Every structure is written in C-alpha cells, then in structure tokens.
Amino acid sequence: MSSTQKNNLYEASWDKFPTELLSKIKIMKKILFVIIASATLSSCGLYKNYQRPTDVKIPNNIYRDSSKLENITDADTTNFGNMPWREVFVDSRLQNLIEKAITNNTNLRQADLTIRQAEAGLKISRLAFLPSVSLSPQGTITSWDFSKATKTYSVPVQASWQIDAFGTLRNAKKQSEMSLMQTRAAKQATRTAIIASVANLYYTLEMLDAQLATTKATAELWDKNVAAMETMFKAGLTNSSAVSQAKANRLSILTTIPTMQASIQKVENSLCALLHESPYTIERGVLEDVKLPSSLSAGIPMQLLSNRPDVRSAELQMAYAFYGVLGARGAFYPKITLSGAASWTNSGGLGIVNPGKILASAVASLVQPLFAQGKLRANLDIAKAQQESATLSFEQKLLDAGNEVNEAIDNYNAAKLRVDGNKELVKELTKSVETTDFIFKNDNSVSYLETLTAQQSLLQAQLNLISAKLDKVQAVISLYQALGGGRD
Template sequence: MKKQILYTLCLAVMMSSCHIYKKYNRPENINVSGLYRDTQSVSDTLVSDTANMGNLPWDQVFTDPYLQELINKGLENNSDLKTAALQVKEAEAMLLSARLAYAPSLNLAPQGTISSFDKSPITKTYQLPVVASWEIDFFGKLLNSKRAAQNTLMKSETYRQVVQTQLIAAIANTYYTLLMLDEQLTITEETSEKWKETVETMKAMKPAGMVNEAAISQSEANSYMIAATIPDLKMQIRETENALSLLLGQIPQTIKRGNIVEQNFPEEMDAGVPVQLLANRPDVKAAELTLAGCYYNTNEARSAFYPSINISGNGMWTNTATGLGVFNPGKLILSAVGSLTQPLFNRGANIARLRVAKAQQEEALIAFQQSILNAGSEVSNALTQYKTAEDKSVQRSMQINSLEKSVEYTKELLILGTSSSTYLEVLTAQQSLLSAQLSQVSDSFQRMQAIVNLYHALGGGR
C-alpha cells in the first residue's frame, strides 16, 4: 500500500514537470520595448507618459452630440456586434458543459416485460436501473478542457470588444468624412457663385474694351468646370450616408450632423507605455488568448498518454434477477466498478496529436508576437498622421491667406484695366484659392482621422 502511494506521488510530480497542471504564463521572449517610433526622430523610440488616450471613454473623445447619438445607435443595432454577443453566450454554454464534466453522469432506463410461454400464466417483470459514472481527473484531462473553455469564453468576450472598438472607429471616421464632404460642397458652391459674378463682371467690361471674348470664354469654362464638381460631391455625400446607415443597422437615410469647424478633441495625445498595449488592445489580447488556448490543448494532448480512471455504479430495483434468487416482490440490487484504462495501441495517434498541438502552439506564439508589432505600427502611423496634419494646417492657413490677397489684388487690377493679361491672373488665383481651401478641409479631416485611428490603435472604445 505504501509503495502504491509513493508511485502515485512520483507520477504526480512527473506530470507536474511536464506542464499538465500548470496554468498559462506569457512567454518571456515576448518583446514590447521600443514599440512606438518618435514622430520627430527617424531612429529613436517614443518616450511617452503612462497616461493612455485609449483609456478614455469614447464619449469623452467624441464630444459631438450628433456623433454620440450615432455611436449609441450603432452599439445597439449593428449586426456584427450582435453576432459577437451571441458568440459570447455560446462560449458560456461550452464552459458550463466543461464544468459539468466533473460531476457524475446519471442514467435512468426503466424497462418492463410481459411474457407468456405456451399459454402459461402471464409473467410481468420490471427493472428500474440507475447507472452512475464518474471520471476521476487525476491526470488533468478535464482540468485542461475546462481551462480551454474558460479561455474560449474570454476570447469571445475579447472578440466582442474588438468588434465594438472597430465599430466606434468606423462610425466616427464615416461621420467625419460626411463633415469633410459637407464643407467641401459649401466651399465649392460659394466659389461657383463667385465665378459667376466674375463672368458677369467681365461681360460688363467688354464694351469698354477692357477684356476680350477669349477671356470671357475662358472664365465661363472655368465656372462650368467648378459647377460640374458639385453633383459629384452630392453623390459622395449620399453614398457616405448610406454606408453610415449600414453601420448603424438601419435603412439608408439622411444623417443629422454638425459642422467640421465645431469639432473638439482632447488636447493630450499620449500613446502610453508599450506594455499597456497588451492590456488595452482587444485584438492583441485575443491573440494571446489564442496562444493560451493552444497551450491548454497541448496539455490535454499530453494527458492522453496517461490512464483514465472511471468509477461506475449501478442500482436497480427489479422483481427478477436470474441466478440471484430474487423474485416478487421487488428487490434492490447494487454494484460498483472501478476501471483504469491505459492507452497502448493508440500511442501513435496520441503522439501525432501532441505534435500537431505543439505546432499550433508555436503558430499562435508567432501570431501573438506579430499582433504586438502590428499594434505598435498602427500607433506609430496614427501619431505620424496627426503630427503631419498639424504641421500642414499651419502652412495651409498662411497659403490661403496669401491666395485670398492675390485674388483681391488681381480683381482690382482687372477692374482698373492696368494690364491686358490680368484676367488670366484672376483665373489662376481663384483656381489656386479653391484648391487650397479644399485641401485645408482635407487636412482637418486627416487630423480628425488620425485622432480616431490613434484612439482605436490604443484599444479605445472597449
């Protein structure tokens, strides 16, 4: 008896050493240092504060009341988010099943028989058997199965967070696209009206010989060119509204919205230290949970090499039992059996299964490391995009200021008639001003898009 206890303890120690009972721990070779590039230096990594923009609630980042209403509607109605929530419920059911595997299984199979041989009196027999079976999880098979189910539940919850963060970012980006198109449409319509006024002015100057017919025709052509871009902008606005309606889970319709110049954002744009990315990015977390799931699958494959221990019991109330001398009235029969099954001939299949599990674990490790690199790259790109938009806005404002003066001066020269070629300068100045104004709107959108992308890259909105 003492030898059996000693053998059991040795076996337990041996199994512990081969990770059957150990929980998943993050690999030590996962590197998160120098994850972000500095926006000023081509080689230095970003030294940032521990404050992380991704930790802010989404309604503190996107303060536009119209946008907040749209995001709330999307969180309620988006089909992808609803599907992700149902997957969480599926994982909860699977975890419950894995936990119940520890409990004994009970089966009741009542039977009744009526028989008569050669017109003999009818014999009635019955059996009320209850069969109980219980697998003792001495070798970690059920334990790792339960841990894998827990990991799957966490992964499904994390996937729901991934869908939610992507949805918030997509709604915000589409909304800001609408604001950009609205502003570009307003600028284009105003410029078109100004061009028409210029054409009328030049027509009035023709009798005095201040401009010729070629100048008027050229001015009219440019006026028509600008007017022709207005239907395209309106079409893009309609298509963007339809795309946003799809994200909101509603039929295509007009979207109520604000103005691009009224948008306000948090002043601080801290990215946070790289380690926080592991906790905040749901997709990185999901990649690690996939690795943990593969780890438990490997442990379960290892446990297949060890015996399975089962205890089964039978209880039956019957009025007949051949060889036991039990007849009417009914009697109770009890029995219990313990079994130990050691795999022999299926060892090759178990080895193959273990090799597959190990390979899948290595693949998951590579995917986890790559997800961290991808996350760092997305944060770096968003920071660079924001810095670029900020730098461009300063130069663009000065450009527009100079072009507005140029348009004003050339118009005065045209009216005064001091130069025969002034009408070409007016056309050029007005075209340049329109282009710069549209670019300024694009720069503002790029800045807002950078904020959305950075917030998403830092795991915001979860």
C-alpha cells in the same frame, strides 16, 4: 438442491449484498487512492497555469520617433486609448450615433451570440467534473408456448464519474475559459472598430459639407465673374477667348457639385448601415467646430498587451494552445472511471421474486493506453506546433499593433503640417485675389484672367485645407483605435 433451497439461498445472499458491497467499495477506494496518488506525483506538470513564455519577443522600441512630435509622447504611462469614448468624441450628435451603433449594429449583436455560445461551452466543461446519472426503467412480459405469462421489471439508476487525476477535464475547462475570453476580446475589437467607423463617417460628412459650401460660394463668385467678363467684352475691354475661359472655369466648378452631393448621400447610407437603419439625412455639425483631445499620449509599449483586444486575443490563443499541450500529454496517462448502478427489480438472475428487491453494483476501471497506433504522440506533436504557431502570431500581432500606432502618429503629424501649410497658402492666395482684383479695377496693368486664375487657385487651396483638417481628425481616431480605445 431443491428449488426452495435455491430461493432461500438467493434471498440470503441478496440480503447480505449491500453490506458486502460497501466493504468492497472501501477496498476499491483505497486501491484507487494509491493509484491516483502515485500517478499524480508523476503528472504534476499537467496542472500548471499559463504564464507568458520568457522567450516571447516583446520589443521595447515599438514606437518610432513619437517623442519628436508635438503633443505626442510615449513616455507618459497615461494612454490615450484608455479615455472613455464619450470624452474623446464630445459632439452630442455623434455620441447619439455611436450609442445607436453599439446597440443596433449587427456585428456586435452577433458577437454577443458568439459569447453566449462560448459561455455554454464553458458550462459543459465545468459540468464534466460531475458524475453522469441516467434512469432507464424497463419491463418484460414472457410467455412460453402460450403458457402463463411471466412479468419482470427493472428500474435501474446508473452513475458514472471520471476522476480527473491527470488534468484532462481541467485542461479542457481551461481551454473553454480561454475561448470565452477570446470571444469577449473579439467583441471589444468589433466595438472599437465600429466606434471609429461611425466617427470617421460623421466627420467625413462634415468635410464634404464644408467642401460643398466652399464650392457653391466659389461658383456664385464665378457667376459674377462671367457676367463681368461679358460686360467687358461688350465694352471692348477684353476678347471672346477670355469670356470663354471664364465660362469654362465656372462650368468646371459646377460639375463637381453633383459629385459632392452624391458622395454625401453614399456616406450617409454607409453610416445608416452601421446603425442598422434605413438611409436618412444625418444631423451633424460643422468641421470647424470639431473638438478632439489636444494632448495625445501613446502610452508605454506594454500597455498594448492590456488595451488592444486583438493583442489580448492573440495571447489568449497562446494560453489556449498551452492547455492543449497539457491535455495532449494527459492522454498518455490512465483514465480512471468509477461506475455504479442500483436497480429495483424482481429478476435477480436466479429467479423471479415478488415483491422486487434492490440490486446494486459498483465498478472501478482504469484504462492505460499502451498502443494507440502513434495517435497520442501525433496529437502531442500537433499541440506543440499549434503552441509555437500561436506564439509567432502573438509576436506578429504585437508588431502590427505597434506599426498601426506609428502610422497613426505619422499621419497625424503630416496632417498637422498640411493644415498649417494650407492655412498659410489660403491666407496668401486670398491676398493675391484681393490684390489682382484691386489692380485690375484701378490700374489695368493686369488682365482679368489673372484675377480668375488667382480665384481658381484659392478654391483649390481651400478644398485642400478642408481635406487636411479631416485627415488630422481621422489620424486622431486611428490612433485612438490603434491604442485599443472604445471603453465606456
């Protein structure tokens, strides 16, 4: 065959190529449809949506004896944790501090960045359903023994599309969705913890202020007591031992003041660190004016599933593992890929033509794993083990959440009893100080040391009362946090 005939044959077949290609593509599509339909029928389970397993153990008696506590009940479906944080913490100064922490705290800002990464990962998973397209133009200049150069060029566009017939891409996308939801739950848990920490530190400052003020007032009283004892000693009404004891008690009180002042600065520094600010004096109120909700409801146990971000995250991990098992099962099925390429080129394999022509091709491939050295079975076993582990973690997280609620309720009840008891103790010791002082001044049937001892006991009771009030406040904060509070 002459070169002219070859070129004519080449051009004739080249002109018919698009029509032949279309017919082949139609046949290929029919074959693939039959393959996909038959395989899909055998793999319907790969497209299941997550549902909480029926065998997950969710205890109904997760709260212990809460109905016996005053103003605390678990029968009401209204959950204390559902209250917006501004309704729980009504002090405007504290609200400003919490708002600063929510805006500036480093951990929260890092949580936002983690969410952005998870969102990008989900976007990648979604785009995996689309075909991939690439353009790679190229040109070649060839010369044989310095003869006239031959120039060839090609401008190819290639596309590849994986058909998700067995849920591989879908389950990977679902896992990305679960990861994104987990990062959001983690941010909410961080937010709740920061709100609770700011409130705890703020009220701790008010407690230290109250203890410092009480200690300073008692120290001033002991200044007067020492002066009175020295006057009595000069008058021969008491001995030097009593004077020394009074001075020792006064010094003992004075030495606690620097410790309290240092504690105040440390707490302020910690609070400023949460706010992502340099240390400064925190403006605050007084402990006696603290107003927190008087009626607390723990809510029904199942509400922990929706309110507690860590419990929600644990269940999302179960869902993530569930789709991981489906993905591992899908790996046993064929992988179907459609590929196509179109190129504008002057080199068709039979010679060089100018101007160039379009060269197109389409390929369908099906890859069925037959022997993968046990990797597919091992991956499935790993995915199942991860699912079981996630289920156990969820059950334990729910129990831990219930224990935290129980502990907060117990601490609240104990602190309330301590506050009531210390109030009565302060009341009685105040009477004792007044009585012994009156008897000493008018009857001399008691020594002045008995008056000093009564004052010392009163100071300790006052400090204990202040501490018990803080414990009560912090128990309310802990209960709010344990119930998943922190919403706007």
